[in-house]
Amino acid sequence: MPLWFARGLRRGIVTTRYPARPDSSAAGLPTPPAFRAGMLDHRLADLLVTVCPSRALYRDGDVLQFDVGRCTACGRCQEAAPGAVAPSGEFELAGTSRAAFVKQIPLAPEVGR
């Protein structure tokens, strides 16, 4: 056991200062999407609703609702509409109510593609 104690001391601290400081490894994590509202019309929104496997997206009239709490950051929406969807880079999700996780994205009139 003393050898393991010495081995532990020799290895030193490997944990980072997160959350006091950002962790560099977070840059490689998949994150939920961010939507460019001006690039989304009804047709594209319906396509995104179709490709989302965890049903985090649904359209309510002229609004695309995005439930971040259901998103698994799988990236399928980004693949389907790379011009309108990009990784948000936000992987820390916290809120005081369930409704805080549902984002409303207004849809534009038909967008030329």
Next chain:
Amino acid sequence: MTTLQPRPGTAASLLSAIGGAAPREGDRVVTVPVPAAQLEAAVHHLAAAGARLADLFAADGDQVTLRLVWGLDSERQYLVTETPIDAPEYPPLSDIAPAAFTEECEIYEQFGVRPAGGKPLNRVALPPGAGPDFPRLGHQPQEAPEEVHAPHTVGGQAFEFPFGPVRQAGVESLYYGLVTSGEEIVDLYLFTWHKHRGLEWRLRGRRPAEAMFLAERTEGLSATAISWALAAAVESALGVQPPSGALLTRGIALELERLYNHAAAMAALCQSTGLSVGQAAAEIALERLLRLNAATFGHRYLFGVLDAGGVRRAPDQAALRDGLPGAYGELRRAADALLATNSFMDRLEATGIVTTEQARRLGLVGPVARAAGVPIDGRLDQPTAPYAAYPPALAVRDAGDVLARLRVMLDEAADSVRLIGDLLDAGPAGGTAALPAGGGSGLGWAESSRGEALAWVSLDADGRITRARLRPASVRNWRGFDDAARSQNVFTDIPIIEASFWLTVAGTAR
């Protein structure tokens, strides 16, 4: 598939034994219709011929069809028998092949048909109180399954110690019933249904591309292996050959999955033996491997890599070549230090022994079977690309104890690093073949870090799934856990044995 006489071997001998069947033979899978009246004779024949019962499941519809999947490992072939069941009972197959018992229970829960003879059937996946409206693949059984319990009366100084389903932080829900006299384990039983999510039920009606998302969540720690098995089943059903670059990518992802799982098992072994610094050392290696996964494929647990027909992502080869030696070196240093620590080795040696006979009888797979002297590895016995051209080295030990399982895992981890290097050198990675319209059925498989993962799928003419069977290795190996726990072990050995099996409850309850 075409109808013809199978090549000489076990499948041909089965046909001569039962007579009259018209087999459908593919490259690697031969399907033989077996009437219900001849099912018992067929199982006797195959068990006597040394065939390995790999799975047993039912398909839904107006008529229940039993399918038995047999591994003919020496012949590099799978044999599937299909038997329509018209009556509420079928022959008691686990009396002949004990490996069938868990699946007999599962079929009873899901379809309401049971083996003849009145044998008690345990609850394995559906929760108590699952009524007629509970999502299931077939019909509710007339009588609820038995609750699993110790098969004897607890008396004298022995008592039952309930543990779980909520256990320590970060460990899956699992209820242990431990029968103990205070030190020695007299008996052990498990409730595994707390994590049932009805995944096979949810897959019905989905297209293969949608199904992959759920398949890789069946057992998150085997995401690559199970999604590979399902993708291969779909590809077999539709007659699709993925691009060679996609198969190389699958091999790389699967070996990365094996590496991080074996590192995680080693960390769990340290935790269960109270070796905190060893646990930290193993977890440093594990974290580096997970970050390497993210750098290579964009996901720490390799989700979203595979697709039906190919792969969705190609590896970042530079990141993998750059990061792998350091991450594996971390694992190797921790392992070498552990293997030189007598107090650690003493806890593993002669603990949780699974004998060769038990492993064969129960149809165990993966490192648990290989550590018990059963030399089965799907990458060698049932090789598909890229393993046909890049075979792994078989890691096998005879002792059957926890130490043998750790040594098998360490040998495999070293070989995975070699294989990844070979696969990276083999050519460009990535690519996907388009899936043609139409339906069919097929069997797929992959050797996960826990052992053989199987999938069987049936697609309708519109290309939607009518039945998907997912059989992770955990489904097989939990049935060996209680035997290992009873083999002259004490109370504190149980977490050590569980870590060495490194199974998931999610995979078995799915």
